[in-house]
Amino acid sequence: xxxxxxxxxxxxxxxxxxxxxxxxxxxxxxxxxxxxxxxxxxxxxxxxxxxxxxxxxxxxxxxxxxxxxxxxxxxxxxxxxxxxxxxxxxxxxxxxxxxxxxxxxxxxxxxxxxxxxxxxxxxxxxxxxxxxxxxxxxxxxxxxxxxxxxxxxxxxxxxxxxxxxxxxxxxxxxxxxxxxxxxxxxxxxxxxxxxxxxxxxxxxxxxxxxxxxxxxxxxxxxxxxxxxxxxxxxxxxxxxxxxxxxxxxxxxxxxxxxxxxxxxxxxxxxxxxxxxxxxxxxxxxxxxxxxxxxxxxxxxxxxxxxxxxxxxxxxxxxxxxxxx
Amino acid sequence: xxxxxxxxxxxxxxxxxxxxxxxxxxxxxxxxxxxxxxxxxxxxxxxxxxxxxxxxxxxxxxxxxxxxxxxxxxxxxxxxxxxxxxxxxxxxxxxxxxxxxxxxxxxxxxxxxxxxxxxx
Numbered sequence: 001x002x003x004x005x006x007x008x009x010x011x012x013x014x015x016x017x018x019x020x021x022x023x024x025x026x027x028x029x030x031x032x033x034x035x036x037x038x039x040x041x042x043x044x045x046x047x048x049x050x051x052x053x054x055x056x057x058x059x060x061x062x063x064x065x066x067x068x069x070x071x072x073x074x075x076x077x078x079x080x081x082x083x084x085x086x087x088x089x090x091x092x093x094x095x096x097x098x099x100x101x102x103x104x105x106x107x108x109x110x111x112x113x114x115x116x117x118x119x120x121x122x123x124x125x126x127x128x129x130x131x132x133x134x135x136x137x138x139x140x141x142x143x144x145x146x147x148x149x150x151x152x153x154x155x156x157x158x159x160x161x162x163x164x165x166x167x168x169x170x171x172x173x174x175x176x177x178x179x180x181x182x183x184x185x186x187x188x189x190x191x192x193x194x195x196x197x198x199x200x201x202x203x204x205x206x207x208x209x210x211x212x213x214x215x216x217x218x219x220x221x222x223x224x225x226x227x228x229x230x231x232x233x234x235x236x237x238x239x240x241x242x243x244x245x246x247x248x249x250x251x252x253x254x255x256x257x258x259x260x261x262x263x264x265x266x267x268x269x270x271x272x273x274x275x276x277x278x279x280x281x282x283x284x285x286x287x288x289x290x291x292x293x294x295x296x297x298x299x300x301x302x303x304x305x306x307x308x309x310x311x312x313x314x315x316x317x318x319x320x321x322x323x324x
Numbered sequence: 325x326x327x328x329x330x331x332x333x334x335x336x337x338x339x340x341x342x343x344x345x346x347x348x349x350x351x352x353x354x355x356x357x358x359x360x361x362x363x364x365x366x367x368x369x370x371x372x373x374x375x376x377x378x379x380x381x382x383x384x385x386x387x388x389x390x391x392x393x394x395x396x397x398x399x400x401x402x403x404x405x406x407x408x409x410x411x412x413x414x415x416x417x418x419x420x421x422x423x424x425x426x427x428x429x430x431x432x433x434x435x436x437x438x439x440x441x442x443x444x
Contacts, residue, residue, distance in 0.1 A: 039361060039384035042409060046362035066369060068379035080385040203388065205408075 024074035038204035136196035137310025148241020199314030258295025358411035
């Protein structure tokens with residue numbers, strides 16, 4: 001592919017190997033890097049445990065042949081990701097929004113050389129109904145009220161409980177458990193986002209350097225900016241969730257009401273109109289087609305808004321939850 | 325591009341895309357209990373030749389894809405050696421897919437062999 005490979009001396013320790021792999025994957029999707037590091041560490045540690053007599057350097061030299069040197073592994077992951085992205089891309093007309101990171105987008109675009117045909121703005125405007133991510137985003141907006149409340153309460157409760165209990169010795173295990181739970185929840189939210197918004201998120205937990213003692217590892221939980229950014233994200237989820245939910249329910253009910261208002265009048269004999277100070281300003285018959293038209297336009301605009309919010313939220317989540 | 329090695333590598337890569345998935349499913353279908361990535365890689369290395377003897381790092385993304393396609397199920401177990409391991413197990417959909425793939429593979433293999441017959 002198009003990344004240049006630097007021939008470097010083989011690493012002699014597992015952290016070095018992972019560091020080289022991370023360097024070789026630089027510029028790729030951070031979520032993919034997290035997965036690749038996780039896979040590599042599992043293989044290396046298993047191999048090391050299997051060949052108990054050998055030194056770490058010897059084991060890694062052997063692994064370079066079977067699993068691959070860091071640069072080779074990086075190459076394999078980059079290629080697989082491009083193939084998978086192409087396979088996962090929905091064939092619908094609105095599918096040009098394939099969730100690839102900028103670095104991968106270049107290779108993916110080069111691979112899938114067929115350029116998207118320019119479509120009329122009308123097709124683009126109404127084509128939004130064919131994009132599965134539209135409905136995912138809409139559902140995510142409705143769901144985010146529940147998840148937002150949960151995440152917010154979890155972080156506030158966890159933080160205040162462990163902070164106040166720190167006076168007693170019991171606060172320390174509570175704080176550590178809380179920090180661990182934040183990591184797990186971050187992974188869970190990532191899965192939700194990838195399923196509904198189509199933004200590639202990690203499928204494996206973040207890499208931790210296991211060669212260090214557990215005290216050091218606990219220390220890195222505090223110094224790791226991701227821990228705090230994840231908490232910030234969870235706190236933000238409450239106001240965002242409320243806003244998303246309100247926007248989605250208001251716009252959906254308004255546009256659907258406009259579309260089906262004439263039907264209510266015809267079928268159920270309900271008085272239909274728009275009342276301002278008790279005066280019906282839209283009771284005239286000639287206004288009915290107009291309300292339906294406005295309702296349809298509003299409905300599609302809502303779908304566009306949902307997809308846009310989904311994209312922005314996905315990008316924000318990626319920034320706050322996945323950082324290497 | 326006249327280097328025969330280039331052609332060989334390209335051919336091997338294209339050959340391996342489908343066969344690796346087939347081999348992974350087959351290994352997991354034969355296994356009496358769930359296996360994790362490293363064990364599967366070693367099992368393939370033991371029996372593997374040709375395109376299956378490629379770099380084992382390529383197996384992990386394929387495992388994830390098979391799981392994503394609903395052919396495998398997985399769970400995580402802690403391990404003493406390193407990070408928690410993800411154990412993969414084939415499910416009923418996977419077995420059904422494997423049966424079809426084996427039929428497709430057998431048919432392809434037979435016809436390719438009959439075409440290749442007569443070439444020393």
